[in-house]
Amino acid sequence: MTRLPATTEKRLGLVIDLDTCVGCHACAVSCKEWNTSAGASPLSDVDAYGADVSGAWLNRIHTFEVTPEGAPAQIVHFPKSCLHCDDAPCVTVCPTGASYKRPEDGIVLVDEDLCIGCGLCAWACPYGAREMDPVENVMKKCTLCVDRIYSETLAEEDRIPACVRTCPSSARHFGDFNDPDSNVSQLVADRGGIDLMPEMGTRPVNKYLPPRPKTRSQPAPAPALDPTPAPKADGFLGWLDAALDRLG
């Protein structure tokens, strides 16, 4: 059903910390690995070892340069995957019902057996979070590792999305945004989590934590040419100091 649920019981999603992300792409690789083996069909690549390699990924790491006014530029690594929007336009445009948003946890999924590969959902998503599988010809997107988070066979600590489990700098956090006490809600409150392109009206669930302000060296006041007079020394050192001064 492509009608969006008015509210969802939980709002599961990710917080991505742009302050600590080091741009290593480990989350993307881990995502590809998990979802190519665990999903309904592999996440395929074409010409994987050739010159014109391309393929479907559910998570991509962009790198941006941000230049504040009157300060040097800074580099921000920017992981991007489906934001599991509350008002997901990708769901409502789907003609087949392949795309849907789960009322229980808000996860946006594609039923690959229903998808006709029309691509309209990818057109409707402002974030580039959906990619057509070049071999299966169905739409692929982040599932929030729905097959991990509810797993009863995986070890307890592995029941989180693969990207979150993998991130070596703990830049990714997973939780329920409907619970004000959850780790993700707390992080968003503490660090001022933001929405991407709020003007698109998609109301994304995933939030991004902006990089913390840089501590910049103040433009140095005129350098102290006149060294502060050395502390007066007494005794032998005092005599030596005075003697050397007299020699020039």
Add this chain to the structure above:
Amino acid sequence: MHPAVSVIFFTVMSGAGFGMIFLLGLGFPVDGGAGKVFLVSLTGGGLAVAGLLASTFHLGHPERAWRALSQWRTSWLSREGIAAIMTLMLFGLYALIWMTSGTRSSLLGWTAALGAAATVFTTSMIYAQLKTVPQWNSPLTPAVYSGFALGSGWLLASAFGNHGYAEVWGMVLVALAWSAKWLWWVRAGRARLADSGSSPETATGLGLIGKVRLLERPHTGENYLTREMVHRIGRKHARTLRMLALLLGALVPLVILALIALSGAPALFILAAALSMSVGLLAERWLFFAEAEHAVSLYYGHR
């Protein structure tokens, strides 16, 4: 956006076909026996069907296309499929009765006409609904699609039919359709991605720090997103194509219509105007896609 040839053909051909169905359903005069009725109905219905078939070519799984009829509550694409099939069935029945008995059922005709108008409107809404493509996201988009469907449908119907003022009305409708397109172009020039309020700064949320510029793409090669939505190669010949669209789509048909009206040449010559207009519309439709800027381009350092 990537201009997919199948979609370009689909929108131009089925537009003309449903335009014709609309006019025939409303009672566009066609004299002659069953043979003539067959020919004229086949042209309208055939174009619409051919267009629909062409549109399934760009699907990843055409064999599942029937599933697209299920989500009419929210999806314009689904509504389009339903409207198209219903219209074709109604029109088929209308044409059959007309052919066999010589009578034109106005009830069936009017419903088919309504369906044809709805089909063209739903097609245009597939594009007009997308906030992600600000140049399409306008009520002018349905106006343009309807205008061109009516204009090209009129030319085709006139070529086979017997409307007393076919040429004059043809000129009026063609001019009206291109006026709408002109407005659309003027608006599109001012409704670029950069004007829409979305920018690399809002896309990344980093605007609160400063000016944002892409340093590195996530991948060295192309991917589905860059091929489909960050496609910019098609814009290379934009000026030439726009001239071509105006020349073949508007000027040539207008001149042909004027010549026929002045010389009293047989209406069948209007077919030349219809053909020329369709070729012009192919160029116009190419630009509709190629020049459209999708919001995801912001993540790839483009517009």
